[in-house]
Amino acid sequence: MKKFITKLFYTAIFAMALSFGACQEEFEEVAGVDDQETITANSSTATLIKKTSSKDGSFDNIVDGASCIAINFPYTVEVNGIQITIDAVEDLHTIENIFDEVDIDQDILDILFPIxxxxxxxxxxxxxxxxxxxxxxxxxxxxxxxxxxxxxxxxYPITLFTFNIDNQQTGEIVVNKDSELRRFFAQLEENALISINFPLTLKKFDGTEIMVDSNAELVNALERAKDECDEDDDNDYNDDDFTKERLDNLLVECPWWIEGIWRDNLDMISDFEQNLIQFNEDGTVTIQKTGAIFSGTWESKIKDWRVALTLEFENVVDLNLEWFVYEIGEGKIKLFKDGANRIILESACDYEKESCTDEEVVNNLSGCKWIVANAEEGSFLTDLTLDFSNMNIHVRNPNETVVDEGNWEIENGTLTFNDLSMVLANYIGEWVIIDCRSDRLEIKRGEEVLVIEKDCD
Structure with a gap:
């Protein structure tokens, strides 16, 4: 009887061993996989993988203003009253072009639902x-x-494995695109164990490829990539059309007119009409305001993945700001800051100062009276009229009283004022003509500029 029980016991042990071996065949050990290469579905490594494989919705921010949403093609929008069907990414440029047609307007875009x-x-x-x-x-x-x-x-492709708590493989999947990888993680339970079949290849924003051989290397590569480029998640849809280098080259290539300027949404163009800005390669900038020339500095740089232009003037404070460059178009540069501050610059490459012969200057000055056009507000010059007839100078106040007198001469484009001894005594000397028109004369002595305009009333 004892022998029978003993045999029965060993038979049971043998059967259990066979049964255990059969269960073991349900799992497969994966070569090269250890505890360090297995991650949970809710780990920080898995989170980085999901962020990298997420759908990028920033390409259509001009429509929906949200980088985590992409509107599926096709759909229809109405832009400033024009209905457009959007069938592809390229069609979004049509919206941009309509927005850019008018510089000073309020762009309106309506989506036709459902989408x-x-x-x-x-x-x-x-x-x-x-x-x-x-x-x-x-x-x-x-x-x-x-x-x-x-x-x-x-x-892609990327091979992933799933494991049980004993680090034994329970599944294998090959993913071929971001959506498959993202959905694979979405269906996993939080504590599910997974592993990646290394080596893995990653492509950076500049086209270069790197290879990683472990979770640690993968995490390091993804963490570094977070801030390596402009993800263009903002709504400035023009900011990918230019570079800092292009801006720098354009600024110094020609002078620029101020076509529009707003500070705190207040239209200030009346203070800057026909104002010419000249950017110089040495970082200096001058602005010509009704004849007066004011000097300042400019600097461009990359800030928050945008091109920024800083202007600093001592006497033209309305330009002083770190402006972001919104758009560079044909002959125009648009700047903005916080939405309420904007500047539109228009190229003045074709601007040429007019010149006159000495005889033409004599004929122009001899007719009518002249006023100082670039006098500062409140200056005594604003009340004076100048009479240059017969090569003499008679200066009168609003009561027509002569408050100074002298004479003038011209030679090779240089005016000389002589014998002024009262209110205009400081203006005696040689003045070079830098811009000459029949009704306007701009003259310069050192850094001082005087603009006089004809007043025939």
Whole structure:
């Protein structure tokens, strides 16, 4: 009986061993995989992988203003009253062109609902109203929670393994694009164990490829890539059309007119009409305001992945600001700061100062009276009229009383004022004519500029 029980015991042990071996065949050990290369679905490494494989919705921010949402093609919008069907990314440039047609306007864009959108995790949702779209967009507006990593991409295919708590393989999957990788992570339970079949290739924003051989190297590469490029998640849809170098070259190539200027949404163009700005390669800048020339400095740089232009003048404070460059177009540069401050510069490459012969200057000055056009507000010069007839100078106040007198001469484009001894005594000397028109004369002595204009009333 004892022998029978003993045999039965060993038989049971043998059967258990066979059974255990059969269970073991359900799992497969993966060569080269250890505890350090296995991660959980909710780990920081997995989060970086999901951020890198998320759907980037920044390409259509001109429409929806949200980088974590992409509107599925096709859809229809109405832009400043013009209806457009958007079938591809290229069609978004049509919207940009319409916005750029008029410099000073309020651009209006309406989406024709319903539309279908794709979220960062590639989930598709049908949106029926503008209000619902705004609710979803609010979570990833500029400066919000849009934290995808766009400066580096995975090179597919990628093989992934799933494991049980004993680090034994329970599954294998090959993913061929971002959406498949993102959805793979979405269906995992939080504590699921996974591993990547290394080596893995990554492509950076500049086209270079790097290879990683471990989770640690992968994390390091993805973390570094976060701030290596402009993800263009803002709504400045023109800011990818130029570089700092292009701006620098354009600024010094020609002088620029101030076509429009607003400070705190106040239109100030009346103070800057026909004002000419000249940027110099040494970082200095001059602005010519009704004849007076004011000097300052300029500097361009990259800030927050944008091109910024800093202007500093001692006497023209309305230009003093660190401006962001919004757009460079044909013959125009647009600057902005905080929405309420804007400048539009227009190229003055064709600007040429007019010249006159000495005889033409004599004939021009001999007719009518003249006033000082660039006198500062409140200056005594604003009340004076000048009479240059017969090569003499008679200076009169508003009561027609002569308050100074002298004479003048001209030779080779240089005016000389003589014998002034009262209110204009400081203006005696040689003045070089730098711009001559029949009704306007701009003359310069050292750094001082005097502009006089004809007044025939």
């Amino acid at each position: 279908t959108i794709t979220l960062a995790d590639f989930t598709e949702i049908v949106i029926e109203t503008k209000e619902r779209l705004r609710e979803l967009a609010a979570v990833c507006l500029e400066g919000g929670s849009d934290d995808d990593i766009e400066c580096i991409d995975f090179v």
